[in-house]
Amino acid sequence: MDLHRIFDLQYQASRAQVDVPILVRRERLLRLQKMLVESGAELSAAVQADFGVRSERWTEMLDLMLVRNMLKHTLKHLGVWSRRQRVRTPLMLQPGKAWVERQPLGVVGIIAPWNYPVQLSLAPAITALAAGNRVMLKPSELTPHTSAKMAELVARFFAPDEFCVIQGDTGVATQFSGLQFDHLLFTGSTAVGRRVAQAAAVHLTPTTLELGGKSPCILSQSCDMQEVALKIAYGKLVNAGQTCIAPDYVLLPRGQEQAFAEAFRAAVQKLYPSISGNPDYTAIISKRHLARLKQMLRQAQSLGAQVHWMHEAAAPAAEGDATSWGEAVERQLAPALVFGTTGQMQLMQEEIFGPILPVISYEHIEDVINAINASPRPLALYWFGNNETERDAVLARTVSGGVCVNDTLLHVAHDNLPFGGVGDSGWGAYHSEQGFLRFTHQKAVFVQSRWAATSLLYPPFGEKFDRVMDFMRRWF
Ligand code: NAD
Numbered sequence: 001m002d003l004h005r006i007f008d009l010q011y012q013a014s015r016a017q018v019d020v021p022i023l024v025r026r027e028r029l030l031r032l033q034k035m036l037v038e039s040g041a042e043l044s045a046a047v048q049a050d051f052g053v054r055s056e057r058w059t060e061m062l063d064l065m066l067v068r069n070m071l072k073h074t075l076k077h078l079g080v081w082s083r084r085q086r087v088r089t090p091l092m093l094q095p096g097k098a099w100v101e102r103q104p105l106g107v108v109g110i111i112a113p114w115n116y117p118v119q120l121s122l123a124p125a126i127t128a129l130a131a132g133n134r135v136m137l138k139p140s141e142l143t144p145h146t147s148a149k150m151a152e153l154v155a156r157f158f159a160p161d162e163f164c165v166i167q168g169d170t171g172v173a174t175q176f177s178g179l180q181f182d183h184l185l186f187t188g189s190t191a192v193g194r195r196v197a198q199a200a201a202v203h204l205t206p207t208t209l210e211l212g213g214k215s216p217c218i219l220s221q222s223c224d225m226q227e228v229a230l231k232i233a234y235g236k237l238v239n240a241g242q243t244c245i246a247p248d249y250v251l252l253p254r255g256q257e258q259a260f261a262e263a264f265r266a267a268v269q270k271l272y273p274s275i276s277g278n279p280d281y282t283a284i285i286s287k288r289h290l291a292r293l294k295q296m297l298r299q300a301q302s303l304g305a306q307v308h309w310m311h312e313a314a315a316p317a318a319e320g321d322a323t324s325w326g327e328a329v330e331r332q333l334a335p336a337l338v339f340g341t342t343g344q345m346q347l348m349q350e351e352i353f354g355p356i357l358p359v360i361s362y363e364h365i366e367d368v369i370n371a372i373n374a375s376p377r378p379l380a381l382y383w384f385g386n387n388e389t390e391r392d393a394v395l396a397r398t399v400s401g402g403v404c405v406n407d408t409l410l411h412v413a414h415d416n417l418p419f420g421g422v423g424d425s426g427w428g429a430y431h432s433e434q435g436f437l438r439f440t441h442q443k444a445v446f447v448q449s450r451w452a453a454t455s456l457l458y459p460p461f462g463e464k465f466d467r468v469m470d471f472m473r474r475w476f
Contacts, residue, residue, distance in 0.1 A: 003172065006164050007107065007179045010134035013161040014106040014182070020132030022082050026075065028129045028162060032122070033071050035157045040064050043118050043153075046145040050117065052328020053283040058239065063118035066413065070123050070431070073415045074130045081130070081436045092476045095449040103441045104132030106182035111173060111196065113188045114140035114285055115242045115353075120210075121150060124185045125163065127430055131439035133183075135163045138176045142285055174199070181205050183439055187244075188212075189351075190376075190424050208428030208438055210244070211421050212351045215378045217247035217408070218368055218394060219256070220385025228384045229263035232357075233271055235382070235408025237335055240282040241355040245380040245402070245409055248352055249341075251368050254361040261308060261337055261359070268310040268335050275311050275334045283331035284354060290331050293354040300338055300345045305358075310335040365390055372398045377423030382408050401425050 036043075044059040085100040108128040112121040121139050128135045137154070139147040144167075151165035158164070166176060177184065177199040186196040187210040200207045217232055236247050252260055272281050284290040297307055311334045335355040341348050347358055362368050372378070381400035383391055391405060401421035404411045412419055412431075420429025430438050448454075456468045 003166055003168075003175055003179070006136060006160055006166070009161040010107045010136060010164070011180075014104070014134050018103070020104050022078060025082070025130055025132050026078060028158070029071060029075055029078070029126065031157045032126065032129070033068070033075075035153050036064065036068060036071070036122075039149075039153050043146065043149055046149040047117060047143070049145040050114070050143040051283050051285060052326070053279065053281070053332060054239070055280050055282070057280075058282065059118070062238070063116050066119050067122045067126065069413075069415065070126050073432075074126055074436075077433065077436075078130055081433050082132075085442075089446075090476070092472060093446070093454075095451055096447055097449070098444070098446045101443040101445050102131075102437075103443055105439055105441050106133060108133040108135050108439055109176060109179060109181040109184040110135060110137045111176065111184070111186045111188065112137065112139045114142035115239060115244070117143040117146040118150070120187045121165075124187070124208075124430055124435075127435040128183075128185075128439045129163065131436050133439055134161060136166060136176070136179075136181075137164070138166045138168070138173055141167075141169045141173075178202070183208070185428075185430070185438075186210065190426075193426065208420070208430060209426040210419075210428075210430075211379070211424065211426035212244045212353070213376055213378045213421065213425040214248040214348075214351055215245055215380040215382070215400070216368075216372055217250045217382040218365075218384065219250065219252040219260070220365070220383065220387055220390050221253050222386040223384050225256070225259050225263045226266070229260060230267040230270070231384070231407050232382075233264055233267035233335075236357055237268065237271065237281070237355055238409065240284060240333065241335075242282065242285060242353055243409070245412060246353075247357070247380075247382055247408055248378075249348070249358040249360060251360050251362050251371075254363055257339060257359060257361060261339075264337060264357075265308075265310050272311075272335075275332050277329050278332070281332055283328045284333050285331075287327075287331065289354070290333060293333060293352070293356060296346045296350075296352070297336065297338070297356060300341060300347045303342065303345055305338050305340045305342075305345060305347070308337045308339070310337065365393065369394060369397050372400075377401075377421070377425055379421045379425035380404065380409075380411070399423070401429075 044056045047059045048054055082102055087098050089096055089098050110124045121137055125135050147167050151167050154163055154165045177196045180203040184200045184205050185208040186193055190211040193209045193211045197207055232247055272278055275281055301307055333355055338358045341358040377399050379401040381403045383394050383405050399422055402411045411417055416432050418429035418434035419431040428438055
């Protein structure tokens with residue numbers, strides 16, 4: 001069905017049924033849950049087909065499990081989140097009463113990227129449906145199998161005026177962002193996010209922008225290098241670095257470069273004894289993306305950086321049927337550390353989004369804080385160490401979407417934490433009740449009492465008005 005026709009259907013339905021009872025919302029979420037239970041394996045296979053090499057276990061943990069957990073959490077809290085929120089009424093407006101009515105916005109548009117194609121499509125959809133909205137989802141054209149599978153499943157479980165998946169290329173995505181949604185959530189790059197925000201502004205459509213950026217990973221003087229290197233290697237190499245909150249670069253005290261390089265190499269080899277043909281190590285999504293990463297490395301080298309590959313030679317596959325992956329095996333880019341980077345290098349100007357980790361030395365933590373504050377605000381920030389004074393200084397004096405201390409990535413999996421960026425890494429957050437409120441209109445309601453005395457302040461003004469004002473000045 002045509003994009004505009006589906007939008008019209010959803011728009012009309014959202015205006016015809018403004019009040020969406022909790023039972024209806026719950027039933028929609030339960031249908032989504034059933035869809036995931038029945039078809040999780042099909043979705044996982046589709047993701048694998050799109051990447052060429054990506055373990056179904058990664059998809060199970062990072063796409064499906066996260067979405068299932070979010071569904072459970074949302075179903076559990078839906079009643080409390082949806083209900084009328086009473087507020088205290090100030091003395092001067094008593095004995096009136098007031099509350100905040102939580103209403104659906106109407107039609108919510110969601111534009112999703114390719115890196116976690118199920119999670120980043122369905123997680124916002126869960127929250128938007130929970131808040132009583134209709135949802136149109138545009139997944140990425142770079143994961144055509146997953147997008148087609150989601151379109152097929154959603155069409156099987158939902159009416160098009162409830163929830164619908166629109167497939168298509170960036171032309172379709174551009175048209176999609178021009179629809180007069182009641183809210184538009186975009187997850188993707190900062191560059192495209194700017195265009196989406198401009199398109200939405202035409203209709204005054206509020207947006208949530210979940211963007212990317214360069215997330216720093218700071219090591220303090222007081223680190224256990226082996227443990228830290230393992231955690232950073234894990235966080236960086238999940239999905240081969242194609243994760244919005246992956247540590248983008250490491251900042252460590254000068255003099256610890258060698259120790260970190262050795263510990264990181266050992267950690268990488270422990271997690272991934274081989275690269276080429278290793279079913280646990282995800283391929284870069286396309287030849288174009290691979291070429292960009294290699295080009296960034298070449299440019300850095302030509303400007304004087306030193307590249308340390310964490311695997312000297314591509315070892316043969318340990319398990320799995322590498323031959324059936326065809327050219328995808330060639331897209332398994334081995335992890336590399338890069339020393340000696342400068343601000344002139346593309347590696348330090350753009351989000352890397354691959355298994356390449358620049359390592360930068362610092363003298364004082366002050367320099368780190370100043371450098372982070374002089375850069376666009378990151379989506380995530382990681383700090384490793386035991387010195388709580390230093391930790392608190394970094395927390396208090398830097399601004400990032402989220403922070404994870406002494407580990408990587410895990411703040412995104414916490415049900416009660418909002419997830420979102422700030423500045424160039426986006427605006428607005430979802431997950432938890434914050435996400436629910438993102439897709440909810442909080443309508444202020446004041447109910448006047450028949451005993452109200454506010455008419456004492458009506459004109460014509462005179463002695464009565466002055467006496468009441470005098471009383472209010474003294475007592476309120
Ligand atoms: P992208 O910006 O290229 O594309 C994202 C989506 O936008 C796709 O569905 C695409 O079809 C659509 N799109 C492309 N051009 C458009 C336009 N002109 N108007 C409207 N929509 C358009 O991003 P990507 O390559 O798919 O994903 C990688 C980026 O996403 C990285 O920067 C990463 O950090 C970011 N990301 C952020 C989060 C987060 O939660 N903050 C999560 C995952 C990825």
